[in-house]
Amino acid sequence: MNIVETMDLSKFYKFDSGLRVEALNGIDVDIEEEEFVSFMGPSGSGKSTLLNIIGCLDRPTAGRVFIEGGEVDYGNSSGLVRLHRQTIGFVFQAFNLIPTMNALENVCYPMYFNRVGRSLQKQRGNELLDLVGLGHRAHHLPSELSGGEQQRVAIARALANSPRLILADEPTGNLDSGTGKKITALMRKINREQGVSFVVTTHDPEMAMAADRVVKLKDGKLTE
Numbered sequence: 001m002n003i004v005e006t007m008d009l010s011k012f013y014k015f016d017s018g019l020r021v022e023a024l025n026g027i028d029v030d031i032e033e034e035e036f037v038s039f040m041g042p043s044g045s046g047k048s049t050l051l052n053i054i055g056c057l058d059r060p061t062a063g064r065v066f067i068e069g070g071e072v073d074y075g076n077s078s079g080l081v082r083l084h085r086q087t088i089g090f091v092f093q094a095f096n097l098i099p100t101m102n103a104l105e106n107v108c109y110p111m112y113f114n115r116v117g118r119s120l121q122k123q124r125g126n127e128l129l130d131l132v133g134l135g136h137r138a139h140h141l142p143s144e145l146s147g148g149e150q151q152r153v154a155i156a157r158a159l160a161n162s163p164r165l166i167l168a169d170e171p172t173g174n175l176d177s178g179t180g181k182k183i184t185a186l187m188r189k190i191n192r193e194q195g196v197s198f199v200v201t202t203h204d205p206e207m208a209m210a211a212d213r214v215v216k217l218k219d220g221k222l223t224e
């Protein structure tokens, strides 16, 4: 089964000046269960727009999106909340950890919204930090961690509610190439061992090489 399917997906912006930007134009893309796919293309080609629409952080102008076979209704906010709580995890270029919370609290935070009990939160949070190799830094604040360590915490957080799909917008974009390589390897390992599907946008050739498949965009369209 496909975890994601898009049909003739478009996103247009219209400005008062009459200018029209076609951020996405007629995208049909399928992502299989357990696949690791990277979106590549020049700056402005629509990678983030496509990822954000798949992740229900943005809505399309036209076209349809299916997650786990169910069509996304972008007007149904409780349906979108359910997808965010149960099915989709996010990793961002700038890590986006909560600065006043330590690593463990950051990882546990999404579980709070699913009403997971405190002790179970803590247990799972610690397991996830162990998984990303940061069990010993559970009580450190993000400011006390390196960029690569912060991104590992963010990956653990993305896994908190056992999503079937993780979406990551340039997850190695703020890291040096050596650290980026480690993050790429970690994501690939989680993909293989846990069967979580990954869709990443990237300019990083190492990340693209690690993917099962590269989807190329240019001017809001798929190429080749």
Ligand SMILES: Nc1ncnc2c1ncn2[C@@H]1O[C@H](COP(=O)(O)OP(=O)(O)OP(=O)(O)O)[C@@H](O)[C@H]1O
Pocket: 013, 021, 022, 023, 041, 042, 043, 044, 045, 046, 047, 048, 049, 050
């Ligand atoms: N809110 C917006 N209003 C108008 N145009 C927008 C808006 N958001 C994105 N765009 C335009 O849509 C196009 C695609 O942008 P997008 O951010 O998806 O590109 P990208 O491939 O992620 O680029 P990068 O590699 O620089 O991150 C660009 O031309 C951009 O200027």
Ligand SMILES: [Mg+2]
Pocket: 047, 048, 049, 169, 201
């Ligand atoms: Mg982008």
